[in-house]
Amino acid sequence: MITLTSDPIDVALAMKDIQSEQAGAIDIFLGVVRDNTQERPVDRLEYEAYDRMAISEMQKIADSAHTRWPILRYTIIHRKGTLQIGEIAVLIGVATAHRADAFEACRYIIDTIKQTVPIWKKEVFTNGEEWVNAHP
Amino acid sequence: MITLTSDPIDVALAMKDIQSEQAGAIDIFLGVVRDNTQERPVDRLEYEAYDRMAISEMQKIADSAHTRWPILRYTIIHRKGTLQIGEIAVLIGVATAHRADAFEACRYIIDTIKQTVPIWKKEVFTNGEEWVNAHP
């Protein structure tokens, strides 16, 4: 399941989405707002998405992961809006029969999300702000 | 933190253990009781541990992971006793600044647990039972 939401991400709810009696392994990756970027203190992050395309690109990534690994259930949840330190920006959950597949699929999904999904994050510092990756 | 317990593993509680304001990435691996082994239907699993040594061996693995990756917080929780299908047998949670470290450390910990920690699991089938890995 693919979700793009302004609401806080609920890990327990996400877990339920990916439960399966055939699953022996679940890997859950959380991208979290941390309090600094290259030692510059971060106040908060602001995420913006091109919603329709963000969802379809995340779906493509999930479909591609499905062809590469025997995935039983998955969930991809991406947050948008203003996020405070410690909040979850993205959750990837993958359930498989065996653990190597869960780890590899989960990592593939987050790595690819960061490359192709039209979501942008602005770091707001105490003294300024910056769209991540925007400048050379 | 290392925990060996007969109680069900609480993912939300484990999450709290590894929260850190410096964390940008959290990887959580769950080993779950699945309903079959090589297509033979499983009724339940029974886990037994040499408690004192299981804890010290898990601590060694955590310490070793700490020397290899910049881990901010971690938790390792292993269940023992009788587990039904869908229940969590083991939870590894690792918080790091960057995602590659979280994935690698988490995978290292679960892979090594399966090699060195004196915990044994008996698969109980509808028609018999077997200690996993015991026979050639």
Added chain:
Amino acid sequence: MNSSVSVLLFGITRDLTGQSTIPVSLNEGANVGDLLAQLHQSYPALTGIRSLLVAVNGEYAETDLTLTSNDEIALIPPVSGG
């Protein structure tokens, strides 16, 4: 024959132009490359962005894709999700 399209802007491109959509007048047969050239001319600040892709109807588009007035067009600056 000219046609007019709206270009959706996000993130750094919206901040640089101060607008979330830009109306662009295109010549018949204009493609994605033409659109980008025209935008760069009208908004020189866009040149400072590390890379700028174009999505047409929700899909990344090559520069030789011909645009029509019904297309949903978006500028995609470097993404930074996750």
Added chain:
Amino acid sequence: MNSSVSVLLFGITRDLTGQSTIPVSLNEGANVGDLLAQLHQSYPALTGIRSLLVAVNGEYAETDLTLTSNDEIALIPPVSGG
């Protein structure tokens, strides 16, 4: 001079012997290898296990480690945690 130690059993070894501790009488200076040989002789069923390690005081022990009567000794059949 003989000394007597208790060996802790888990999993398959406990099932095969029907006991969770086995008392073993050791000769002075006996090591881990001697203990294993003695156990295999007393409990031939143990030979069917894929591998059998020994832990002394909570640490995996080499076969040449000398045992004393104060040691906590455990047989470690192939582990299967996780």
